[in-house]
Every structure is written in structure tokens, then in C-alpha cells.
Amino acid sequence: MKPNRLIHEKSPYLLQHAQNPVDWYPWCPEAFARAAGEDKPVFLSIGYSTCHWCHVMERESFEDEDVAALLNDTFINIKVDREERPDIDAVYMEVCQLMTQGGGWPLTIMMTPEQKPFFAATYIPRENRYGRTGMLELIPRVRSLWREKRAALFDAAAEITHALRRPLPEKGRDLSEDTLHHAFRSLTMSFDAAFGGFGRAPKFPTPHHLFFLLRYWRRTGNAQALHIVEHTLRNMRHGGIYDHIGFGFHRYSTDARWKIPHFEKMLYDQALMAIACIELYQATEKKIYERTAREIFGYVLSEMTDEQGGFYCAEDADSEGVEGKFYLWSEEEILRVLNQEEADWFLSAYRHDVGDATTDTHEIPAGHFLPRLQPPDESGQDDIKPCSRREVIRLKLFAAREKRTHPHRDDKILADWNGLMIAALARGARVLNEPSFAEAAGRAMNFILTRMQTGEGRLLHRYRKGEAAIPGNVDDYSFVIWALLELYEATFATPYLQSALQYHDDLFHNFLDEKNGGLFFTSSDAEELLTRPKIFYDGAIPSGNSVAYLNTLKLARITGNADMEKRAHEIYKAFCAQAGAMPTGFTQFLCGLDFAIGPANEVVITGNRGASDTQAMLAALRKHFMPNTVVLFRPTEPDEPDLASLSPRIRSYPETDGRATAYVCSHFTCAPPTADPETLVRLLHPKTG
Numbered sequence: 001m002k003p004n005r006l007i008h009e010k011s012p013y014l015l016q017h018a019q020n021p022v023d024w025y026p027w028c029p030e031a032f033a034r035a036a037g038e039d040k041p042v043f044l045s046i047g048y049s050t051c052h053w054c055h056v057m058e059r060e061s062f063e064d065e066d067v068a069a070l071l072n073d074t075f076i077n078i079k080v081d082r083e084e085r086p087d088i089d090a091v092y093m094e095v096c097q098l099m100t101q102g103g104g105w106p107l108t109i110m111m112t113p114e115q116k117p118f119f120a121a122t123y124i125p126r127e128n129r130y131g132r133t134g135m136l137e138l139i140p141r142v143r144s145l146w147r148e149k150r151a152a153l154f155d156a157a158a159e160i161t162h163a164l165r166r167p168l169p170e171k172g173r174d175l176s177e178d179t180l181h182h183a184f185r186s187l188t189m190s191f192d193a194a195f196g197g198f199g200r201a202p203k204f205p206t207p208h209h210l211f212f213l214l215r216y217w218r219r220t221g222n223a224q225a226l227h228i229v230e231h232t233l234r235n236m237r238h239g240g241i242y243d244h245i246g247f248g249f250h251r252y253s254t255d256a257r258w259k260i261p262h263f264e265k266m267l268y269d270q271a272l273m274a275i276a277c278i279e280l281y282q283a284t285e286k287k288i289y290e291r292t293a294r295e296i297f298g299y300v301l302s303e304m305t306d307e308q309g310g311f312y313c314a315e316d317a318d319s320e321g322v323e324g325k326f327y328l329w330s331e332e333e334i335l336r337v338l339n340q341e342e343a344d345w346f347l348s349a350y351r352h353d354v355g356d357a358t359t360d361t362h363e364i365p366a367g368h369f370l371p372r373l374q375p376p377d378e379s380g381q382d383d384i385k386p387c388s389r390r391e392v393i394r395l396k397l398f399a400a401r402e403k404r405t406h407p408h409r410d411d412k413i414l415a416d417w418n419g420l421m422i423a424a425l426a427r428g429a430r431v432l433n434e435p436s437f438a439e440a441a442g443r444a445m446n447f448i449l450t451r452m453q454t455g456e457g458r459l460l461h462r463y464r465k466g467e468a469a470i471p472g473n474v475d476d477y478s479f480v481i482w483a484l485l486e487l488y489e490a491t492f493a494t495p496y497l498q499s500a501l502q503y504h505d506d507l508f509h510n511f512l513d514e515k516n517g518g519l520f521f522t523s524s525d526a527e528e529l530l531t532r533p534k535i536f537y538d539g540a541i542p543s544g545n546s547v548a549y550l551n552t553l554k555l556a557r558i559t560g561n562a563d564m565e566k567r568a569h570e571i572y573k574a575f576c577a578q579a580g581a582m583p584t585g586f587t588q589f590l591c592g593l594d595f596a597i598g599p600a601n602e603v604v605i606t607g608n609r610g611a612s613d614t615q616a617m618l619a620a621l622r623k624h625f626m627p628n629t630v631v632l633f634r635p636t637e638p639d640e641p642d643l644a645s646l647s648p649r650i651r652s653y654p655e656t657d658g659r660a661t662a663y664v665c666s667h668f669t670c671a672p673p674t675a676d677p678e679t680l681v682r683l684l685h686p687k688t689g
Contacts, residue, residue, distance in 0.1 A: 010464040011081040012410045013049035017058065021068035024079045027088060035076040035113035041146055041153075042115070043075035046082045046089050046107040049410040050264045050316040052323050053123045054106045059321075060126040061135045067126060070139040074146070075110070082107070083313060083414060084462050087473060087522045090533040091164070096120040098163055110142060115530045116157035164531045175576055177597055183583035183590055184216050184225060190584070195257045195375065196232030202262070204252040205236065207272035208542050212587035214279050215594045215627055229280055237292055238373040243327065244350060245371060245397050248299035249273050251317070259353065259372060260364065263317035263324040263407075267304060268541050270296050271420035278424075278431050282625035293428055300421060301440055303409075308451070309443030310413035310463065311421045319407045326407050328368040329397075337400045342393050349373065413463040415452050415472055418444055419479030420541070426486035430622050438490045445487060448480060449499065458506065471526050474519045474535075474544035477507040481551045492609070492633040494643045497558070501646060504555060507548065508567055518574030519545050536578055542588035545571055550592035557602050557630045560649045572596070594628065599667040601629040601684050604653045607660030609635045613675070614660040620677035626684055 006018040009026055017024055025031035035042050045062075047054035061067040071077050082089035082105060089107070096103045099120040110119035119142065127134035133141075145153055187209060190198045197203040210229045217225035236242060239258025241250050249269050250261035274296040281289035304312045319326040331351070334343050350371040353364075364370060422441045429438035452460045452468045459472030459480065484500035487493070510523040513534060521533040521544070535543045549571040556564030572593075579586040579593075603621065607614035621631060634643060634650045644651050653663045659675040664683045671683050 006079060010412075010462070010467055010469070011049070011084050012408070012412065012464075013047060013054075013081040013083070014079055016049055017062060017079050020058070020062045021065055021072075022062050022077050023068075023072045024077050027078055027080050027085060031076050031078050032113050032115065038076070040074065040076050040113070041118075041142070042111050042113060043071055043077045044080065044092065044107075044109040044111060045078070046080045046092060046109070047105045048081055048083050048314075049408065050266075050314040051105045052262065052264065052317045053104075055316075055318055055321075057106050057123055061124070064126060067135045067139075070136070070143075074139050074143040076113075083410075083412065084470060086475070087526065087529060087533065090521055090535060091529050091531055092117065092120070094164060094531075094533070095160055096122070098160060112154065112157055116154075116161045117530075118153040118157040118160070161530060173576065173580065175572075175580055175593055179580055179583055180216060180219070180590060180594060180597075183212065183587065184222070186584045187213065187228065187587075188224065191228050192256060193231075196228075196235035197253075197256075197258070201256045202252050202254050203256060203258065204540065205241075205249060205269060205273055206587075207269075207276040208538050208546075208588040208591070209584070210276045211279065211627075212590050212594075214283055214625065215591055217283070218625060218627065219594060226283065229276075230284065233276065233280055233289065233292075234376045237288065238376055240370040240372040242292075242372075243299070244373070245327075245394060245401055246299060246303070247295040248303075249296070257375070260370060261324075263327060265315045267300070267311055267313055267414075267417045268420050270300050270304070271417070271424040272541065274424040275427055278427050279625060279627070282431060282623070290432060294432065294434075297425060297428055297437060297440075305440070306411070306413060306447075309440070309447040310451075311418050311444060313410040313412045313414060313417060315409050316407035319405050324364075324370070326401070326404055328364065328370055330368050333400070334397075337396055338393060342389070342396075345389065346371075346393050346397075411464065413447070413452070414476075415448055415459055415461055415463075416475035416479045416544075418448060419476070419481075419483040422483035423479070423486040426483065426490040430486075430490040433619075433622075438487070441483070441487055441490070445480075445483060445496070457502065459503065471523060473523075473526075474507070474511050474521050474548070475541075476544075477503055477511070478519075478544040478547040478551060481507070482547050485551060485554060489631055492635070494646065497643070497646055500551075501555065501559070504551065508570075512570060513574070516574055517570045517572075519548055519571065534574075536575060536589075537585040538588040545575070546586065546588035546592065549575075549589060550595060553592055553595050553600075554630050557600065558632060559647050568592075568596070591627070599628070601626065602665045603629060603631045603680075603684070604634060604650055604663040605631065605660060606634045606653055606655045606663075607636060609633075609637060611660060616677050617660050617662055617680060620681050621684075624681060624684070629684060 001019060003018045004020060004024045006014040006024050006026060009015060014026060080088050092109045093103050093107060095109060095117045096107055104122045106123055108121045108124055109117050111117040124138065125132055125134045127136055187198065198206065198209060213225045213229050216222060236258050241253045241258045241261040248265050251264045251266055251269060252262050254260050254262060274293045277289040277293040300311060306312060317323045331347060334347060338346060350373065351369045352372060352374065422444050425437045425441035428434060429441065452463050454460065459476045460468040461470040461472050461476050481500045481503050484496045488496040511519040513520055518534055521535050536545055537543060538546055549568055552564055552568040556568060575586065575589055579589055583590060605617050632647060632650055634653060636655060655661050656673055656675055661673045661675050662680045663673050664671045674680055
């Protein structure tokens with residue numbers, strides 16, 4: 001069969017569909033011009049390469065000759081990789097949510113040649129099934145409506161388009177510490193006290209909820225906030241959502257107990273969960289959280305890292321057409337790989353709810369199981385202790401699993417998700433005293449700075465097989481700036497701070513909504529879509545606006561530049577109404593609000609970079625959970641470029657008697673300088689409760 005137009009694309013998702021009998025176009029002007037010229041509606045299908053139900057819909061419908069013939073006769077058909085074009089996905093996901101009160105992928109939109117939608121759905125089966133209209137019936141019905149009752153479709157399209165373009169909510173009242181208390185109460189109400197996490201199945205990790213709760217604990221000393229974080233992470237670490245053989249977290253749990261996951265692994269989940277583990281390790285000093293972060297990094301660096309240093313997007317849930325097959329085991333397989341003593345120990349520890357008709361784990365084939373530990377007890381003790389037998393067994397099983405057919409890996413390199421992973425690795429390098437993590441983070445950042453920007457220094461969103469393309473969006477800029485700030489604090493290499501400031505200027509020059517505040521998702525010179533999206537809420541990942549808010553507050557303290565405070569307020573004022581009304585949808589933003597309310601600490605350390613007294617001072621800082629602290633280092637040896645050119649105020653902070661010295665300012669008040677690490681810690685009040 002002759003491939004369709006997608007064969008010339010770089011996206012693994014589009015290439016998966018290049019052999020479909022559907023006459024697919026990528027998103028391009030030619031497709032819409034042809035739709036107008038042939039007087040046809042447009043069928044838009046949005047998904048991503050590791051999406052299980054996208055695969056199902058392809059096998060059922062897009063590979064089917066009968067469905068393809070109907071699609072080709074009725075529509076001009078367009079395929080979009082939502083990871084490549086999150087701007088298009090943002091517009092039409094909002095359409096789906098408006099029209100159906102739900103959303104997800106695959107996302108199916110039918111629209112006019114002018115890109116105005118009149119129908120939205122997610123997965124559609126080939127034939128009618130359980131109340132869902134199938135493609136074979138739906139397409140002829142739409143064709144008939146297009147030919148005979150087009151005015152009704154146009155009216156629906158106009159109504160949806162008007163709703164999309166509705167004015168933003170009026171600016172809300174000023175937010176205060178009460179908003180943080182409101183968010184905590186709301187999260188407490190949705191917290192699953194038995195198994196951790198929030199709400200019912202399916203359960204998602206939502207690490208930014210945990211970030212907020214740790215900051216709330218740090219602010220108030222509320223033990224319940226810390227308990228929620230720890231109970232959630234420990235249950236996830238024990239459950240099937242964690243890959244006990246190869247490490248890393250799966251996308252989400254299909255059940256309330258974290259037993260059976262949806263098996264895809266996303267780069268952004270690894271990054272955000274690693275940060276949550278590192279922060280909880282700082283808060284509790286429990287080694288299980290350090291080890292979990294290290295394991296996540298080990299998985300990413302071995303399985304998700306390009307030879308040039310960038311990080312890949314994801315691994316699929318499916319292998320050989322079966323979801324989760326790569327990760328499942330039978331007792332017979334275990335006995336072939338391990339000796340009897342090892343097998344007995346492993347099966348006792350990790351085999352629970354073997355798939356059969358009597359269990360609630362109907363997703364697992366009979367006789368097979370997904371390795372997981374029993375839920376942790378309430379003692380709070382570290383019950384996943386390092387043990388040589390555990391590691392010997394794991395390595396044997398890992399080697400056996402490596403011989404299986406691996407799930408598909410999406411090897412796109414995205415600037416925004418790489419930014420999250422770089423930030424996580426840099427944080428890990430700093431807190432866990434692991435230089436190799438800083439090296440990996442630095443390589444990935446160098447890849448972005450040299451391969452993923454234009455000649456004018458503008459960020460590009462996607463790189464694959466030698467081609468960087470697609471203008472950067474707000475997430476690309478915000479997450480890369482976050483990564484640069486983390487790399488600066490991990491290495492105190494001034495060029496990282498310099499790049500962060502340059503990208504920050506670009507971000508506010510090209511994305512700011514000067515009328516209503518906040519940052520648009522796309523730049524002012526990006527392709528014009530049906531609407532110019534602006535994403536506030538923190539969903540599967542934090543919003544670019546939320547991350548930019550905290551970045552800007554930190555840069556204001558680092559540089560002493562009052563204009564930075566004004567920029568932060570431009571984002572803040574756009575959030576107030578929605579964040580005040582529904583704070584649990586804005587928990588990453590609330591991390592910024594927590595910083596803004598204060599107290600926030602500014603620390604300048606002067607000294608010789610390699611000297612023991614300097615390292616002791618930095619170690620004291622890095623041991624404790626102090627999220628609202630920014631740290632600058634002024635080396636006594638020459639620094640290129642000179643940090644004082646970026647933060648002029650540090651010129652007034654010299655060494656004291658040739659010793660490493662810390663200068664601490666908090667809540668608009670500065671303490672006397674100190675050369676004693678313990679005094680530094682006391683000044684910053686790291687203990688809670």
C-alpha cells in the first residue's frame with residue numbers, strides 16, 4: 001500500500017499512521033485549502049504515539065478499508081501529535097470539554113474548513129457499542145447533515161467558537177494566606193486516607209499537589225500535610241504504578257490502590273515525581289525517598305536518554321499489541337529465571353492478586369501478576385530496605401525482561417519536558433550530592449541551547465532525527481528557565497543564570513497578555529489558530545504560567561530588579577479569580593503564592609569555590625527543605641561572566657577574614673553575616689513543628 005502524506009513527518013505518532021488507508025494530512029494550510037475547495041468538512045484526530053486508546057482506534061478504524069473509504073469520501077482528514085503541537089491540542093481539547101464535559105486522547109474533532117468545530121468526542125469505536133455511536137454509522141450521518149442541514153452545523157460551530165472566545169473572568173480579590181488554608185482543606189477532603197492520593201480511580205500522581213502540601217507543612221507545621229504527602233508517595237512506591245524491576249513510574253493507576261497502572265511511562269512524570277521524592281527526603285531524611293529518586297534517574301539515564309544528551313518523551317503502554325505485556329510475569333517464568341530460594345522470596349514479597357476471575361484485577365491475564373509490594377503499614381518505617389538479595393533478584397529479572405519485545409519508545413525530544421527533567425536532575429545533584437546528575441543535566445541543557453533554538457535565540461519545541469522545529473510555547477520557556485535556575489544553584493555557573501534572564505526577557509516580550517495579565521500559550525508571532533489559548537490551571541503537568549510566576553519571583557530576588565516583581569504581578573493578577581475560587585486546580589501557582597507571601601530567604605555566600613568551609617556552608621543549606629530560599633554564590637576567584645553584572649547588589653558582600661561567609665536576608669530584613677553553617681541554618685528556620 002502506498003503511504004500517505006504522513007510518511008514525510010518527523011513525529012513518531014504521525015509516522016505510525018503513515019501506512020493507513022486514510023488520506024491523512026498533517027496540520028497544514030494545504031489541507032484547509034483543499035477542504036474549502038472541495039466543500040468538505042475537516043476530520044481532526046489528535047493523539048500521541050504512546051496512547052493506548054489511540055492504538056485501539058487506529059487498529060479498529062484507521063486501518064480498516066471501509067472506515068477509511070467513508071472518511072476519505074466525507075472529510076479532509078488531519079492527524080496531529082498533541083506533544084508536537086500542544087497549541088492545537090489546547091484549543092480543541094477546550095472545545096471537547098465545552099461540548100462533552102470531558103476530554104482525553106484520542107481527541108476527535110469535526111469542523112468547518114475555517115477551523116470552527118461542530119462535533120467533538122474522544123475514542124469512537126468502529127461500530128455501535130454500549131451506547132457509543134460507531135464510525136460506520138456516524139460518518140454517513142455527518143455527511144448527510146453537511147449536505148442537507150449545514151446551517152445547523154454552522155450554528156453549532158458559531159456557538160462553540162463564541163464560547164471559546166468568551167472574555168476571561170474578572171480579576172479576583174487579592175489572594176492571601178487564607179487561600180493556602182482553603183487549598184489545604186480542599187485537598188484534605190479529597191485525600192484517600194486508606195491508600196493515599198486524591199479522589200477515586202483512576203488515580204494520577206499529581207506531584208504539584210505534593211509540592212504545595214510540603215510548602216504548607218513548612219509554613220504551618222501542620223503534621224497532616226506532611227502525612228498526606230508521605231502516605232501517598234509510600235503507597236505509590238509500593239504499588240504496581242511503580243516499576244519494581246526497571247524503575248520509574250507508570251502514567252496513572254486504574255484502581256484506587258495503585259495496584260494496576262496504565263502502563264505508559266512519560267518523561268514529565270519521572271521528572272516531577274523525582275522532585276517530589278527529593279523534597280520529601282529533605283523534609284523527613286528517610287532514605288527510601290532518596291533511593292526512589294535515584295532509581296527514577298537511573299531509569300531515565302539508561303532508557304530515555306539520547307546519545308547527544310537530550311531526553312526522550314515516553315515509552316508505550318503496549319507491546320505486541322497488548323497493554324502491559326512487557327511488565328507482567330507468571331510463576332513459571334519466575335522459576336525459569338531464579339533459583340527456588342530466590343523465587344520463593346520474590347513471589348512471597350511481590351506476587352499479590354494473581355490475575356483470575358475472582359480478583360478485581362481483571363486487567364491482568366489469568367496466571368500472571370504485576371510485581372508490587374503490600375501496602376505499607378502505618379508505622380512510617382522504611383520497609384523497602386536495601387538488601388543484596390533483593391538487588392540480585394531484580395537484576396536477574398531485569399536481564400530476562402530485556403529479552404522481551406520492548407514497548408515502543410517515542411524518541412522526540414521536547415524542550416518543555418526536557419526542562420522538567422533537567423530541573424529534577426539538577427535538584428538531585430544538589431540535594432543528593434551526586435555530580436553525575438549535574439553532568440547529565442548540563443549535557444541536556446547544552447543540547448537545548450545548541451540544537452533547539454533559532455539563530456535569533458528563540459526556543460524551538462521539538463527535535464527529532466537532526467531536525468529542530470515548531471516555535472517554542474510558554475511551557476518550553478517556563479520549564480527551561482526553571483531548569484536553568486536549578487542548574488545555577490547546583491553548579492553556580494553564571495552562564496546558566498545569564499541564559500535564564502535572556503529567555504525570561506523573550507518570554508515576557510512575546511507571550512504577555514498586556515490587557516488581562518498572564519502569558520498566552522503561543523507567542524505573538526505564532527500561527528493564528530481559532531483562539532490564542534492561555535492555560536492557567538495545573539493539570540497533568542504544571543502550567544507554564546504557574547512555573548513562570550515562581551521563576552519570576554526568584555529572578556526578582558536574585559537580580560534585585562523591581563521590574564521583575566512587576567512581571568510576576570502580571571501573572572498573579574490574571575490568576576486571582578480562578579485560583580481563589582478553586583485553589584486545588586492551581587497548586588503549582590500556590591507554590592509561587594507561598595513564596596510571594598513569604599517569608600522568602602535570600603542567601604549570598606562568598607568564598608573559594610573548592611574550599612572546605614565553602615562546601616560546608618553549601619551542604620548545610622542543601623540538607624534542609626527550604627523551598628522559599630534563593631542562593632547566590634560569589635566566588636573569590638574570577639567568575640566569567642561576572643555575577644555582579646547580573647546581580648549588582650552582591651558587590652557589597654565580601655568574605656570575612658578570608659573565610660566563607662553567608663549573608664541572609666528574610667522578609668525585607670538582613671541579618672549580620674556569619675561564617676558558621678549552624679548559625680546559617682538557624683537564621684533560615686529549617687525546622688517545622
